[in-house]
Amino acid sequence: AQSVTQPDIHITVSEGASLELRCNYSYGATPYLFWYVQSPGQGLQLLLKYFSGDTLVQGIKGFEAEFKRSQSSFNLRKPSVHWSDAAEYFCAVGGVRGQKVTFGIGTKLQVIP
């Protein structure tokens, strides 16, 4: 069965500092991986996705993620965090040929001045 682990439930970073959100997955084949962001009371917005090719994926809002098959990881990074990045971030796996997407529990990001 597919699963996603986000080990950090809550992270606090200073504005301007770098950010890395961790994601580990379990999937029976080559995974399709996603990162979504959710602002309070809002729906989810796709930041980036990986399904093949270059293992370093660029997304919107200056985010990037690197797929590491050997570590079963798909960590999200941003070199310099802005206050507007405060939100909840979800890593997800699956979706191959229309199959369901499984989400991690989410990491809540707090940005301090």
Next chain:
Amino acid sequence: GAVVSQHPSWVICKSGTSVKIECRSLDFQATTMFWYRQFPKQSLMLMATSNEGSKATYEQGVEKDKFLINHASLTLSTLTVTSAHPEDSSFYICSARDFKENYGYTFGSGTRLTVV
């Protein structure tokens, strides 16, 4: 890019009544849509997969008679919470896949349901 519209964004209803939530793909056709439920401070849990022109596929533990799903067209899926109770209060989100977007799933903005 692909846009999914969900309506209403919030609704308050009395116990015992039914509530319908709509999910529309605005600029693409979606043969499959997904309905998720999100409890406070928790992740999204898939409730069911909505298939255009056929019955929905429910995840284990989800009452299909409680959560009625209809996918009558390629751009509209509805979720009806029947005989709602306070424990049905939650955040419901739909998603659809635009195949032109290569496996990316677009989500609606969600519906906050409060049953009083």
